[in-house]
Amino acid sequence: MQLGADWIVACPHCAAPIVKSQGDSPYILLPTIIKLVRELWSDGRTSFGLGRGCSDNPAKCIKCKNYFWWNEAEDVCHYVHQDRELESEHTSIPEILTAFARHPDKPTEKEYYQLISDGFAKTRSQQLSLRTAAWRRSNDAFRRHTDSDAATISMTSLERQENLEALAELAGSGLHDENNDIRDHYLIMKAEILRELGKFSSALSLLDQIDYSSLRADIAQQLRRSCWDSDSIVLQLDMISIKNNRPKNRFGLNRPPTNSTLSEQNHSDMS
Ligand SMILES: [Zn+2]
Known part of the structure; x- marks a missing residue:
């Protein structure tokens, strides 16, 4: 697992591919994280991740609008920002999937x-x-x-x-x-x-x-x-x-x- 990398998971309700950013946690004032972030707010919000991808965080599917926990969604493949490399654990998953994967909706x-x-x-x-x-x-x-x-x-x-x-x-x-x-x-x-x-x-x-x-x-x-x-x-x-x-x-x-x-x-x- 690395910062700047995303997993693509399947929505447990409709199977739509959803981007799951890594690198955040429920309240991140742990020293290892403090050393990495450039922007940090007193409620733990950071310049990256914004709480979207932690495995225990709630998410909202952008397609079916249902809510789910990240750790209840099945991982589809691993996607790295920097070189656009697709590290699929399932060779049958076409690369085109990344074109359809969307970030989750942001609950109000x-x-x-x-x-x-x-x-x-x-x-x-x-x-x-x-x-x-x-x-x-x-x-x-x-x-x-x-x-x-x-x-x-x-x-x-x-x-x-x-x-x-x-x-x-x-x-x-x-x-x-x-x-x-x-x-x-x-x-x-x-x-x-x-x-x-x-x-x-x-x-x-x-x-x-x-x-x-x-x-x-x-x-x-x-x-x-x-x-x-x-x-x-x-x-x-x-x-x-x-x-x-x-x-x-x-x-x-x-x-x-x-x-x-x-x-x-x-x-x-x-x-
Ligand atoms: Zn869905």
């Missing part, structure tokens, strides 16, 4: 909420993926390249708030993991969700638990600044700062907020 935020209420996600992993996809979709209207259909639901909608609270709960179950890398991964994720819910004090207390020598320490610091500013909008992370200015000690990480911002945080913080 409202469609994601409908899938959640319909019980489309059966396992914890699927719930995490589906709710993360809905979360990212709700933030799309606030990124540099906005989608015309992304801003259909308000940032303060009850559906969005319920989704973020459920997602924070799911992320919280990873905070006791014995693996520090995984624990920090969920710490950042939960802190970011709380920040976007306006629960700045709770977000800050989670960010203070991040291993200050890890790559995520700089991400934590960028999120702290947004908390101090009482800013709850999704943040495009400064990748140069993350990759070059890796903090070596805790000194300088915990700049105290001003009295005025602290009182606002406590006022808006419910937990």
Whole structure:
């Protein structure tokens, strides 16, 4: 498996060939991924993949408009962007198939909420993926390249708030993991969700638990600044700062907020 490569899978409902991009995961603040991406948002959205192709992610067939999980779709062949080489595992598959394969349809935020209420996600992993996809979709209207259909639901909608609270709960179950890398991964994720819910004090207390020598320490610091500013909008992370200015000690990480911002945080913080 390599970045920049796609699988072509068959839609489980109508067998239409669908392009499945590789290289994304439900929440990608793992150090190996951080080193690779050029653009990273605080909700885990990246410059590539955009959450389309992770095996546990939900997808929508562009032909029959039905939803499916990537790992439930049969792989048809492997397709590499750079040299247009087709690496078919099934020699009977004609190369012309790649001409018909299309990227999946992009569900709207409202469609994601409908899938959640319909019980489309059966396992914890699927719930995490589906709710993360809905979360990212709700933030799309606030990124540099906005989608015309992304801003259909308000940032303060009850559906969005319920989704973020459920997602924070799911992320919280990873905070006791014995693996520090995984624990920090969920710490950042939960802190970011709380920040976007306006629960700045709770977000800050989670960010203070991040291993200050890890790559995520700089991400934590960028999120702290947004908390101090009482800013709850999704943040495009400064990748140069993350990759070059890796903090070596805790000194300088915990700049105290001003009295005025602290009182606002406590006022808006419910937990
Ligand atoms: Zn289909």
